[in-house]
Each structure stands twice: as C-alpha cells, then as structure tokens.
Amino acid sequence: MKKTYDVVVIGGGPSGMAAALKAHQxxxxxxxxxxxxxxxxxxxxxxxxxxxxxxxxxxxxxxEYAYHLALExxxxxxxxxxxxxxxxxxxxxxxILKEGQxxxxxAKAIVLSSGSRERTAGQINLAGSRPSGIYTAxxxxxxxxxxxxxxxxxxxxxxxxxxxxxxxxxxxxxxxAVLKVxxxxxxxxxxxxxxxxxxxxxxIPLLTCHTITRVIGTDRVEGVFYAQVDENLQPLPxxxxxxxCDCVILSVGxxxxxxxxxxxxxxxxxxxxFVVDENRESSLSGVFVSGNVLHIHDLxxxxxxxxxxxxxxxxxxxxxxxxxxxxxxDIKFSDKISYTIPQKVNLxxxxxxKIYFRNKNQLLxxxxxxxxxxxxxxxxxxxxxNSGELQEIDVKLDDVVNDLFVDIL
Numbered sequence: 001m002k003k004t005y006d007v008v009v010i011g012g013g014p015s016g017m018a019a020a021l022k023a024h025q026x027x028x029x030x031x032x033x034x035x036x037x038x039x040x041x042x043x044x045x046x047x048x049x050x051x052x053x054x055x056x057x058x059x060x061x062x063x064e065y066a067y068h069l070a071l072e073x074x075x076x077x078x079x080x081x082x083x084x085x086x087x088x089x090x091x092x093x094x095x096i097l098k099e100g101q102x103x104x105x106x107a108k109a110i111v112l113s114s115g116s117r118e119r120t121a122g123q124i125n126l127a128g129s130r131p132s133g134i135y136t137a138x139x140x141x142x143x144x145x146x147x148x149x150x151x152x153x154x155x156x157x158x159x160x161x162x163x164x165x166x167x168x169x170x171x172x173x174x175x176x177a178v179l180k181v182x183x184x185x186x187x188x189x190x191x192x193x194x195x196x197x198x199x200x201x202x203x204i205p206l207l208t209c210h211t212i213t214r215v216i217g218t219d220r221v222e223g224v225f226y227a228q229v230d231e232n233l234q235p236l237p238x239x240x241x242x243x244x245c246d247c248v249i250l251s252v253g254x255x256x257x258x259x260x261x262x263x264x265x266x267x268x269x270x271x272x273x274f275v276v277d278e279n280r281e282s283s284l285s286g287v288f289v290s291g292n293v294l295h296i297h298d299l300x301x302x303x304x305x306x307x308x309x310x311x312x313x314x315x316x317x318x319x320x321x322x323x324x325x326x327x328x329x330d331i332k333f334s335d336k337i338s339y340t341i342p343q344k345v346n347l348x349x350x351x352x353x354k355i356y357f358r359n360k361n362q363l364l365x366x367x368x369x370x371x372x373x374x375x376x377x378x379x380x381x382x383x384x385x386n387s388g389e390l391q392e393i394d395v396k397l398d399d400v401v402n403d404l405f406v407d408i409l
Contacts, residue, residue, distance in 0.1 A: 002029070003103075003104070003105060003106060006028035006030065007019075008031045009031065009033065010089065010110065011291065012032045012034030012039040012041065013043065013066075014065065015113040016291065017304075017307070018069065018307030018311060020311060021069070022307075022315065023111070023311040023312070023314055026311075026316070028109075028314075030078050031079045031107075033081050034080065034084065037083055040063065040066030040067075040069075042138065043062035043065055043066040045141050045145045045146060046061070047061050048166055051065040069304070085098070086260060089261055092110075092286065094107060094110065109287075109318040110288065111289070111310045112260070112261065113290050113293060114258070115292045116254035117254065117255050118250070118252075119252045121248075121250060124252050131217035131218055133152055137163040137167045137249050150171075152245070152246040153177065154179060155176050155249055156212070156224055156249070157178065157248075158251065158252060159189070160183040161190055161251040161253065162189075162191055164181065164250075164251020165188075165199060166198055169199075171249075179243060180206075180243065181199060183207065184229055185208065186208055187208065187387050188388060191388050192386050210227065210229065211233075211235065216242075221245060221247055221248055222245075222246070223245055224242070224248060227240040227241070264284055265287065273294055275344060276342050278346065280294070288311075288313055288314045290311075294341065299390070329344065329345055329403045330343065330344055330404070331343055331345060331355060332404065333406040333407065334406070337357050337360065338359070340356065340357040345397070352395065352397065356391065358387065358390060359387055360387060362385070362386055363385040366408050366409065367380065368385075368406070369408075372399060372402055372403075377399040378395045378396075
C-alpha cells in the first residue's frame with residue numbers, strides 16, 4: 001500500500017469494488033480500504049440466490065456475486081487493504097488504522113462506499129426488558145450462514161424489510177417456526193417477490209399496521225405483546241395481544257455509515273443522507289458517494305451500478321477532467337415521493353442521467369414525469385410502482401435549464 005493514490009475507495013462491498021474497477025480502468029491508481037477480512041461486504045453472508053439478474057444477467061447467490069467482482073479486482077491488480085479501519089477523512093486525506101498502526105493515505109479523489117448498519121432494539125426504543133433472544137436480522141443471517149447456529153425455536157419478526165423477509169424463509173428452512181411478521185406501516189418495505197417467496201409460500205402471516213409493544217422475559221424471551229397502530233403509528237387501545245415465542249428478529253431499517261464525513265458534507269433533511277449531483281459528487285469537492293451509505297438499495301445490482309457512476313466521476317476528477325461546478329439546480333419532488341438521487345444537477349452538461357427515487361405508497365398504472373419549469377422533459381408509464389423498489393427515469397442533460405420537479409400522475 002502506497003501513501004498516495006489518485007482514488008481511494010472506502011468500503012469493499014459491491015458498490016466500492018465497482019467504483020474501484022471503473023477508476024482503475026480510467027487510468028487511476030486506486031486503493032480499496034475494507035474493514036473486514038475479505039471483499040464483498042454483506043453479500044458474503046447472503047447465501048440465497050436472486051442477485052446479479054440485472055448486472056450480470058444471471059442469477060447468483062450473494063457470495064457468488066461478491067466473488068465475481070472481487071476476482072476482477074484481483075485481475076486488475078487494484079491495491080486492497082483488508083482488516084483496515086478508516087477512522088477519519090477530509091477532502092484529500094484518509095486516516096486509517098491497520099494492525100494497530102495509524103497512518104494517512106493521500107488521495108486526489110475519494111469514493112465513500114462504507115455501507116450501513118442495522119438498527120437495534122435500543123435505537124427503536126423497544127419496550128420491555130432486555131433478555132437474550134433479541135437479534136437483528138443480519139445478525140441471525142450471519143449466525144446461521146457462518147456458524148450454523150439457530151437463534152431459537154419460535155420466532156416473530158418486527159419489520160418487513162428484505163433482510164427480514166429473507167430470514168423468515170431461511171429460519172423456516174432451518175426448522176425455526178416463524179409465527180408472525182409485524183410491519184408498522186401500511187405497506188411492506190420489501191420487494192414484492194420476497195413477500196411471495198418468503199412469506200406467502202410458507203403461509204407466514206404478515207400483519208401491517210402492527211408493532212410489538214412489549215417484550216416479555218427475564219433471562220430469555222418468553223413472548224411479546226403486539227398491537228394495531230393508528231395513522232400516527234401509535235398503538236390503539238384494546239388491540240394488544242400476546243404471542244409466545246423465544247426470539248425476536250428485528251428488520252427495522254439501516255443506518256448509513258456516514259460519520260467519517262460528519263459535519264463536512266451537506267446532508268438532505270428528507271432522507272438524512274448526503275446531497276449529491278448526477279456524478280455522485282457531494283458538496284465537498286472530490287468526495288463521491290455510492291451504495292447504501294448514500295441511500296438504501298433494493299438490489300446489490302443497483303448499488304454496483306451506482307458505484308460505477310461514482311468511480312468514473314472520481315477518476316475524471318482526479319485527472320482534472322471535471323471540476324466542481326458552482327451552477328447547479330435542484331431536483332424537487334411531490335409528496336408522493338420520499339426522496340430522489342441525485343438531488344442536484346450540473347447545468348450546461350451533455351449526455352443523459354437517471355433520477356432514482358422511492359415512492360411512499362403502492363401505486364398502480366401511473367406515469368412518472370419530470371418537469372423543467374412548465375415543460376415536461378421526461379415521462380415514463382408504469383403498471384405498478386411498489387414502495388419497496390427503487391424507481392428510475394432517464395433525463396437528457398441538454399433539456400435541463402432550471403430546477404426539476406419529479407411527480408407521479
């Protein structure tokens with residue numbers, strides 16, 4: 001590992017590896033910093049299939065998907081520093097800790113692809129005591145996949161995110177009875193295919209507008225009380241019920257690992273993530289962001305594609321082919337949409353770019369429109385817009401002359 005690189009990528013998951021590959025292919029000396037002992041990130045414990053259909057045009061398991069990218073990183077002789085923790089970063093420097101030694105790596109451009117971590121019981125203020133048997137879905141996934149250990153015999157799952165849904169199926173395969181899945185919102189946060197394949201196929205009930213109100217147990221989980229919630233997500237009186245179980249699995253959202261640039265980079269109040277332009281450049285010149293640290297992706301394939309965007313852009317910045325432009329316009333959106341990526345666009349640019357977004361509710365037979373002033377510059381009809389899926393629409397940069405507005409009609 002050298003002391004200076006053109007591009008330094010923080011995080012060796014699918015988005016980080018894709019960014020490094022593109023930066024390297026564009027002629028930049030590139031380094032990947034990864035805190036774990038191997039590349040791949042969360043993919044290494046996702047032994048189910050369903051990955052790669054969009055990016056590799058074939059169905060892969062998580063480890064297979066990671067292997068394909070890691071093998072290409074190795075073939076390209078890209079520098080990789082494993083078991084390395086990036087503890088600080090600024091515009092051109094990354095502070096790292098490896099084997100107990102602190103050092104600084106200089107970079108002309110940085111790509112942050114550090115991923116996200118799961119929310120825990122404490123972070124969602126789960127009521128009750130703290131007996132053993134309360135796990136995050138990712139922890140259970142790792143327990144089973146890496147250590148062949150079951151979390152219990154009878155489980156309930158709080159939250160219908162994709163990891164939680166997939167673990168419902170996996171637990172069933174392992175002989176653990178999944179009694180119920182609770183979702184506090186009206187709609188599931190998971191992909192429709194996961195609802196069908198992981199719950200419906202195994203007759204596992206999904207209770208929307210419900211949440212766990214109390215965990216019962218001293219040394220070990222003995223059961224939970226659950227209740228229906230109102231429009232303000234508060235438990236309704238006289239709806240509380242008890243169910244006996246010995247483990248509670250939490251799939252209640254992810255927190256982006258963005259602290260390394262805390263206070264240095266503009267953050268969106270809408271989704272509490274970095275504000276980026278179409279190149280995935282943040283408000284800090286030369287710092288690009290991709291993957292789950294930017295926004296939670298439905299597919300590893302989409303995170304990989306976003307990594308390529310950031311990697312190409314970072315390499316161009318490092319080579320002086322693009323500079324930060326002061327003239328940018330905002331991408332605004334209607335109340336049917338939770339957020340967009342990007343949030344800003346550089347004016348006077350050529351080519352096309354995609355606006356990615358998530359809609360708040362399930363919608364059928366709708367048209368996505370992008371307006372620039374009074375003019376509609378992009379339009380796309382969709383039979384179904386599922387809130388668990390990332391939506392996208394193509395926009396021509398030549399048509400962008402003023403603020404954009406994304407709506408669903």
